[in-house]
Amino acid sequence: MSNEIEPVIRVEGLSAGYGxxxxxxxxxxxxxxxxxxxxxxxSGCGKTTxxxxxxxxxxxxxxxxxxxxxxxxxxxxxxxxxxxxxIGVMFQTGAxxxxxxxxxxxxxxxxxxxxxxxxxxNLIAAMKLDLVGLGGYGDYMPAELSGGMQKRAAIARAxxxxxxxxxxxxxxxxxxxxxxxxxxxxxRRLAESLAITFVVVSHELASIYAVADRVIMLxxxxxKIVAVGPPDQLRDSTDNAWVRRFFHRQAE
Amino acid sequence: MVTLGYAxxxxxxxxxxxxxxxxxxxxxxxxxxxIVLCEEIEYCDGSGAGLLFYLxxxxxKQGFAVEFKGLRPExxxxxxxxxxxxxxxYGKEKRHIHPAEEIGHFAWQLFVDVQEQLAFIGExxxxxxxxxxxxxxxxxxxxxxxAERAGANAVGIVxxxxxxxxxxxxxxxxxxxxQFGVDIYVADLVAVGLVxxxxxxxxxxxxxxxxxxxxxxxxxxMKINDEIDALTxxxxxxxxxxxxxxxxxxxxxxxLLTVVANVFGLIGCGVVMLSLGFPLVTxxxxxESAIDSGDVAVGLFKAVVFGGLVAGxxxxxxxxxxxxxxxxxxxxxxxxVSAIVLIVLAEGVFAVLFHYMGI
Numbered sequence: 001m002s003n004e005i006e007p008v009i010r011v012e013g014l015s016a017g018y019g020x021x022x023x024x025x026x027x028x029x030x031x032x033x034x035x036x037x038x039x040x041x042x043s044g045c046g047k048t049t050x051x052x053x054x055x056x057x058x059x060x061x062x063x064x065x066x067x068x069x070x071x072x073x074x075x076x077x078x079x080x081x082x083x084x085x086x087i088g089v090m091f092q093t094g095a096x097x098x099x100x101x102x103x104x105x106x107x108x109x110x111x112x113x114x115x116x117x118x119x120x121x122n123l124i125a126a127m128k129l130d131l132v133g134l135g136g137y138g139d140y141m142p143a144e145l146s147g148g149m150q151k152r153a154a155i156a157r158a159x160x161x162x163x164x165x166x167x168x169x170x171x172x173x174x175x176x177x178x179x180x181x182x183x184x185x186x187x188r189r190l191a192e193s194l195a196i197t198f199v200v201v202s203h204e205l206a207s208i209y210a211v212a213d214r215v216i217m218l219x220x221x222x223x224k225i226v227a228v229g230p231p232d233q234l235r236d237s238t239d240n241a242w243v244r245r246f247f248h249r250q251a252e
Numbered sequence: 253m254v255t256l257g258y259a260x261x262x263x264x265x266x267x268x269x270x271x272x273x274x275x276x277x278x279x280x281x282x283x284x285x286x287i288v289l290c291e292e293i294e295y296c297d298g299s300g301a302g303l304l305f306y307l308x309x310x311x312x313k314q315g316f317a318v319e320f321k322g323l324r325p326e327x328x329x330x331x332x333x334x335x336x337x338x339x340x341x342y343g344k345e346k347r348h349i350h351p352a353e354e355i356g357h358f359a360w361q362l363f364v365d366v367q368e369q370l371a372f373i374g375e376x377x378x379x380x381x382x383x384x385x386x387x388x389x390x391x392x393x394x395x396x397x398x399a400e401r402a403g404a405n406a407v408g409i410v411x412x413x414x415x416x417x418x419x420x421x422x423x424x425x426x427x428x429x430x431q432f433g434v435d436i437y438v439a440d441l442v443a444v445g446l447v448x449x450x451x452x453x454x455x456x457x458x459x460x461x462x463x464x465x466x467x468x469x470x471x472x473x474m475k476i477n478d479e480i481d482a483l484t485x486x487x488x489x490x491x492x493x494x495x496x497x498x499x500x501x502x503x504x505x506x507x508l509l510t511v512v513a514n515v516f517g518l519i520g521c522g523v524v525m526l527s528l529g530f531p532l533v534t535x536x537x538x539x540e541s542a543i544d545s546g547d548v549a550v551g552l553f554k555a556v557v558f559g560g561l562v563a564g565x566x567x568x569x570x571x572x573x574x575x576x577x578x579x580x581x582x583x584x585x586x587x588x589v590s591a592i593v594l595i596v597l598a599e600g601v602f603a604v605l606f607h608y609m610g611i
Contacts, residue, residue, distance in 0.1 A: 097577075
């Protein structure tokens with residue numbers, strides 16, 4: 001990714017935490033269009049906090065988060081809505097609405113934000129489900145599906161309005177290696193064929209290698225980014241002990 | 253032959269109107285061949301691809317050929333990713349359920365529900381007897397916590413409702429009875445009605461709304477969080493572990509709350525009688541002569557049964573909770589409705605039974 005391309009996300013001097021407890025201290029990075037960008041780190045290092053700040057669920061203590069040029073920090077009303085339309089989010093557990101079928105889950109934003117006729121919304125939602133490999137499952141309730149299928153349906157829901165950026169929180173958490181690899185493959189395929197930018201929070205090494213163009217590593221004690229780069233490069237040429245341990249799966 | 257041309261941005265904001273126009277044209281034209289001019293499409297997202305794919309599906313279903321002219325490679329590639337065969341089911345009407353099937357289903361559900369209730373009553377009795385025989389099996393701490401929450405904390409609402417009930421009853425009886433000059437007998441009427449029937453009845457209804465629902469919600473949430481399954485795998489019987497303490501505590505506190513309701517009901521009635529000009533001693537004498545220990549015993553016995561019904565059905569509905577975000581809400585509703593129905597049914601049975609027994 002060369003620096004001539006405008007970044008699609010720019011995080012500047014972000015500090016965040018809960019109450020007096022600081023989790024992230026003055027961190028900055030950029031995400032470029034079309035890349036799969038992984039936020040990695042050990043448990044409790046603030047990966048999910050960072051994600052929640054980037055999607056506007058939490059307000060940082062300081063700093064700016066520019067999504068396609070607009071600052072999501074402090075945005076409200078129309079400007080917040082237009083930023084949120086550019087992003088889609090898959091939550092760790094999928095967060096599908098349990099009282100709706102898969103098709104209704106995926107169709108929801110089409111019904112709310114477009115004037116598409118009913119059958120059009122149904123067809124488009126069914127196509128999104130087909131894209132994530134769930135064609136024919138439209139009439140199922142979320143509770144009738146496995147964890148992996150729920151996450152794939154959540155991705156279909158997140159991308160129904162063709163957002164520029166998809167945020168995925170721990171896509172491989174709680175899945176077996178085969179299902180998890182299938183999900184990684186799906187992420188790569190969508191990134192390459194639909195030119196969506198992915199921001200993925202993960203701590204699973206196999207999954208990081210499989211999907212990431214670039215990784216940032218957060219470290220709990222420093223509360224900062226300790227490494228940035230493609231995963232192979234981080235594994236082979238880092239001088240940070242924590243990053244080395246992470247990529248070589250060594251205990252402290 | 254029909255020629256359609258799209259221009260500009262085919263995105264989710266614009267596709268809606270285009271889709272309607274397209275469907276309209278196709279409905280009236282009944283073409284054998286459709287040519288779609290795509291040179292001037294500037295941008296095509298998933299919704300745009302949906303429109304183009306819709307044309308392709310429509311063509312397959314109605315037997316006309318669709319040709320996209322000048323479609324750029326990216327949307328063409330996106331379109332080719334979808335296999336039309338997999339969407340064969342799209343647009344089909346859902347199967348309607350025949351009324352007879354629905355009635356059958358309902359009857360079967362009712363049968364299963366009754367079966368489950370009977371099984372639960374059996375399990376509960378076994379668990380209770382076991383707990384009474386081997387007293388260490390019962391979680392006494394849980395019993396006292398439930399007694400506090402469902403009993404002591406309910407004294408305020410029970411006294412308020414009891415007081416107002418006595419007041420309202422006395423007032424509404426007093427007006428017509430005064431016309432016949434027998435308004436002093438309002439005291440007898442209210443005393444008997446309250447102690448034998450209404451005291452236990454209103455206490456049980458308050459208990460159903462306040463505690464029966466809480467039991468269902470608590471057990472329902474535990475069921476959803478797999479806590480009930482966790483107990484089962486530890487070889488702990490959920491009925492003994494969770495239900496028995498609640499039922500026992502509720503059976504214990506319902507008669508006590510009934511006494512509170514009765515006392516405050518009589519105070520409410522007394523306020524009306526005093527305001528009608530009767531001295532306090534006349535009122536108390538009438539109350540004393542109207543009710544005897546048998547009436548009080550009947551009322552308290554009913555309260556015990558009602559307490560068991562409310563707690564039992566509350567816990568049962570909680571244990572029957574299914575999955576999903578609305579499941580606990582449904583269980584709570586079912587707990588309160590079932591409790592009220594059971595209370596009224598039991599009241600009816602008692603009325604007939606005590607009449608024939610001469611109590």
